[in-house]
Amino acid sequence: MKSERFQKTFFLTRFSFKRDWLRLSVWTVVLIGLFVGVAAKFNGLYGSKNAIEQIIKTLKTPAMVSLFGKMPSGPYTTADVFASEMTVFMAIIAAIMNFYFIIHNTRGEEEDGILEMIQAHSVGRLSNLSAALLEVFILNLVIGLIYSLGLQFANLAGTDTNGNFLLGLGLGAVGFMFASIAAVIAQLTDNSRTASILSYLVFGIMYIARMITDVSHSKYTWLVPMGWVEKFSTYKDNNWLPVLLMLILSIIMTLLAFYLNSHRDVGSGLIATRAGKSHASIFLRGPISLSWRLNRVSILVWFFGIMILGATYGSVFNTIGDILKTNPMMKQLLDTKAINAANILIIKEFIALLVIVFAVLALVPGISLINYLKTGESKGYLEIIHATPTSRTRLYFSTLFLATLTSIAVFFGGLYGLYIGGNAVMSHYLDFSIFLRSFYGYLSPLLVLIGISAFLIGWLPKLVAINYGYLILAFFIQYFGKLLKLPDWSAKISPFGFIDKVPVKNFDIATFWWQIGIAVILIGIGYIGYRRRDLIIN
Template sequence: MTSTLAPLDASGRSAPTRTASGAFTGTGTLVRFGLRRDRVRLSVWLLALTLGTLATAAEYKELYSTPGERALAVGSMDSPAALAMTGPRHYLSDYTAGAMLGHQLLGFMAVLVGLMSILIVTRHTREEEETGRAELVRSTVVGHHAHLASALTLAVVADLALALLLALGLTALDIDGIGPGGALLYGLAHAAIGLVFAGVAAVTAQVTAHTRGAAGMAFAVVGAAYALRASGDVGNDALSWLSPIGWIQRTYVFVDDRWWPLALCLVLAALSAAYGCVLSTRRDVGAGLRPARLGRPTASDALTRPLGLALRLHRATLLGFGAGLCLMGVMYGSILGEAADMVKDIEQVQEALARIGGSTVAESFASMVMVVVAVAAAVYVVMAALRPRAEESAGRAEPLLATGLSRTRWLGSHVAVALGGGTALLVVAGLGFGLSGAASAGDRDLVLDLVAAAAAYAPALWVTAGVAVLVFGWFPRAGAVAWIVPAYAFLAGYLGPILRLPDWMMNLSPFGHVPRLPAAGMDWTPLLALTAVAAGLILLGLLGFRRRDLEAT
């Protein structure tokens, strides 16, 4: 808790206290500082989301260029499983390239935009308090609400910039069915959902004293919103109206172009942000509204060991990713039995599946989808492998390493959790995929086949962790470089066959060397080679960490 003395006037009496408007003093300065800090981070987010959308729109134009091809697409999408993965059935009434974009991509993009907004708000509120920087800044002439207001302003700037980029980019593509008005609505729908989840993060940042906890709770809201939307689009439409993702999808962009659902998002965003400001006045700086639970008088045996402590630190993230990947596997598995009908008239997808191989379309489709599952697990692996950097920067590593704990054991414990946790995530996702796929396709053998197919990507995950450890060990400030591995793996492994990328580009990714089970046969040679590469990278990273000084922000 911090406190400041009231300033004295010339006569020695206390000066008047700050008015309500003074609670936002310094917001503009913090916004400019935040833009300066996040200029690279925000640019990467905006470019990735924009280019991904534009590339998808261009693919729709090529894949469904005739009315007959679009009619076949309607038939493949008009099933409960497909609607749960995409959006409401009304889009199918006029299935132009624009309608496909709104139907198949808007819900998925809403999740990504929500993640971007949540990370912006928690980074500039709760993380600032957790590291002690907020207390230092508030000792100057900065209002009580300035940090939260500046974080929300940064989210508004990012969301509106994304809306503008999407509107201009889609209009410039000059695709039949995508006009300027619809493109603007499509972009603003992204901004509206981003503001909603920014408001949610403003609330969760007041509840817990930890950045990861605040972000985790907000991510759970995003997941719940997506699940409600999926359930409503399949059955009871009222459930979709309980989800802000359902609201933006019911703009029916490029079909009816309804603007009024965006007003619901703006109202919810404003109420959430205001509620976050109210809650912030009911706690101390650095504390959360939820009181910390009393721990045991003495630590358990596990917490006295490096591996047990590392597992405790990673527990919440690991469980969250486990639930998310299991749900992803179940959702993809639910449409496995319909895969042949869904792609039978899409020439480029058929060619991509043919390149993968497999005796059935279901096997080839499962092999393609498994890359997405593996990349999602790789995201966790990078986060876990870079967690030591957060511990080092926050000053929590130095007291531990000042004891008899060696640097190798400390860093090795986090690496072990990253390797073991990533492998466990693959197995969980493969099991959910297998059980759901076996029920959908009526083939019990798919359970073990898909679990094995997921587990085969473990050596590629270990290489991903090795890259992160190598960067942390030698170049700790360049940790963002490790994210190139999962990003490129998705581009080359999932989009590569569809975009007909050359084999040499796909082989640059460690995921490109994994046998594409169950479509292909098992080959142990590349897996052993990947394991050796991972071991070498990790050893080099450990060596670098032993040779350098600790750094703190």
């Protein structure tokens, strides 16, 4: 009975690898390149005692703790710096990768009707789910092992073999843990979109929870599964307990997913789809309203999600913006007014670092809305629309309009959340104009990225997804550029690199206009391409 339910699991796993090999390879290469590439540079970056001391000072500020997690106690080596800078970040990327593969290969396959055809053969009920889990398990294991081996070869000052394997395999384990969580969520909903939204929601809550516990009482971070990665204490205590916890949670989640899967019908979820209206509301009448109607839930989730993230970051302002905490000597050197000014400056520096996070996150829903012109086309959803008097011009600009508006609104929401959250805890009022300066400053690079997607839609529709890659690259350079001492020219690869550190620096109107110019040109060229090309047909 048992084996019958798992019939052909290994065959399906092999088949999945064959089907996904390109995507699997791209993810693996990118992740390993990122991790091992950074590791290889680290001895040069933080080889000297002086350099280590400097960066540790930065990493110990509450602002950095909120982003990268809490540092174990010293003394520190190059390897310690590496572990504290990379662990949380790599865990986030691992979550994104695992969500993608699990949801795509379970609920996605089911939604497309592929599972039905597979299940009609002598294939066990749980085979598809277990094959998908097995696939990502192997993926995470291989990536984790290569991380470990890469660390062995990089041979950072202060590493030990135990720590190398702990960090590598631990990151693999956290990836699989997120995969198993997504596998459960994929059983609950009856479509992959909702499954993705819910998975990221769970992830977002964990991320925020670990951030709050990190800056306040870091022992509570043990309560957050995502926070376990910070508890490896790599190269210090080399604690394998978090890895064990992750595996236990993964097993529980896997069993739960199996249970839920065998207690439901193919195509259905536990959260049922309700009936709706028999008539369209008067608002549903054109491309903009259609796009809104299709995406309103995810747009609202993005908007409020980012706003809450902003408010959470804001709520640590009082810890961050207290220079006396990290530097008690200051009290003797500066008067209250000067200390206040110094505190505000620290907060502004922190905001300048966060803006890039909000801007990049805000672009995700915008780019995804634009890319619908391609995915909707290739999946056939837009075929009837194209046969109506709706012109391509209207469809293109309507979509761009909603996408741009969404990105700007989500971006604004993040900063507004930051403003609200910050002022809730600060004794010293932070004027909204500080936040607006960041908002205006990042508006133009935001539009350039939108423009790139518009251009791709018009001329290279099959490659629209590469803008996400560009976005991640831009984020990586902005976020890690200083920490990894990347060369100055690297910042100029993305439009974000041309923006002065707002709100610390002033908003530069000239940069704003030339970037807007580029965005408009990209959108215009994209329009010409979109108007004259074949639509993609399946």
